[in-house]
Amino acid sequence: MALDTTQVQAIAEVLRTAPTLFDAAASWRERYPSVRTLRIGADEMRDETPALECGARRAYFARSDGMCVSVTREAGEANMVIFAEDGAAHGTR
Template sequence: MCLNDEQLSAIADVIRTAPTLSDAAARWRERYPDVRIIRLSAADMRDEIPALQFGGRQVYFAMSGGMCVSVTRQADEADMLIFTEGGAGDGDR
């Protein structure tokens, strides 16, 4: 699975318009329940470069293989998303 153009537009929409990161994740899950999303603290991702950034919110593309998760800059490799904002996050959702 990889992220398609429709999903990339949706990512930008939900991350920019949702009042909270929690709301953004919920909106994403409603629209694309097959694409896993994780919310983490920005500090947890401090050594990674976000694929997208809107204000204080960042989106990372990731690939999962069993128990391993790898960050990628390529949407066509990604099968999951990581959302961060500032220093707040609440783990896996």
């Protein structure tokens, strides 16, 4: 399954409007429960280019074949989303 334009717009919306990164990821999961979602600290993604940015928050498109995950800039290749934020550690609210 690839991410479509509506989903990309929803990612941008939750990055802009959610009070916390935790809330952004939770809102996304509620809308699209079939799309795998990760929330991690931005330091863990420092060598990757985000697909979307809003202030300190970033979203990365990724694809997973089960065991391996790779970041892609193309929504049409992605079957998962990674949310990250400067200063946020993995799993923090």
